[in-house]
Amino acid sequence: MNSLMDLLPVIIPLAIIQVGLMVAALIHILTHSSYKMGNRILWIVVVIVVNTIGPILYFVLGRSDEERS
């Protein structure tokens, strides 16, 4: 039977990646004030709610090329 302990070697790296991506995207959102599309609130919600794909969507579609403000 699967106990949680058996699965820890899988769950921990997965969590690190997902949280890491989310934090990287959130830092980028909060240090920039303009976006290619959408606004800050929208991107924060997307990045937090949609795991893995949310941060990717932000980096590809929302991230503007301007310097940080």
Place this chain on the structure above:
Amino acid sequence: MRTYLAFCKKEFQENWRTYRLLSMIAVFVALGIMNPLTAKLIPTLLNGMDMGGVILEMPDPVALDSWAQYFSNISQLGMLALIIVFCGLTANEFAKGTLINVLTKGLTRHTVILAKFTVASLIWTLSYLIAFGVTWAYTIYFWGYETLPHIVVTFISPWVFGLLMIGCLMLGGIAMSGIYGALLAAGGVVIVLNLLNLSPAVHRYNPVTLAGGTYGLLAGTSTPGDFIPALWICAGATVAIVVGCVLTFDRKQL
């Protein structure tokens, strides 16, 4: 050749600085980890559900379940990530007008296309290998080492289909000068190929069966011969599309 390598380097740096490389690797590592985990968890999840009195006897998960997840995830989540990350590959250049400078300084147009395709393919190859490696490592960790039959045909097929997708994204981006063109081309190709797949007669020749269909080789329900024609057609179509990109781009007004 020197300009080609220089442009490859520039492309690589662009992918690095726009977080595309990082996103691809993160998604494919996550995808690789998810496969054995889902295979392990599905019986527990199903047993936990109230099915209105129906008792489901789930067999214990085996290594094959992990690979089933791998092919289903690669063909859906993997292709989705590939398309999202590379949809702006050629389209963004038109939107920003950044190619005009380098092209007027003497960089040939086909160099641009070939370098873009090379770098995108390299990133895809790396991500794909990572997902495969991670799944394999965890599968061995949970279920012990088993040799995989027909390993080359089985695992090269989704990769070749990914190359076809990159080609479609580039051609769509050039022909319709925008991200939407790229998405339309890649999405259109997938939809048309899936519609064609409704007829069993074309399965052998249809590139879309490569995306997830080679699981049958591991399960023992199909033979490599079932996929070889589709592999050749897919590889040929990719080359044709890249040549098409070069020809379209040569006539394109920037």
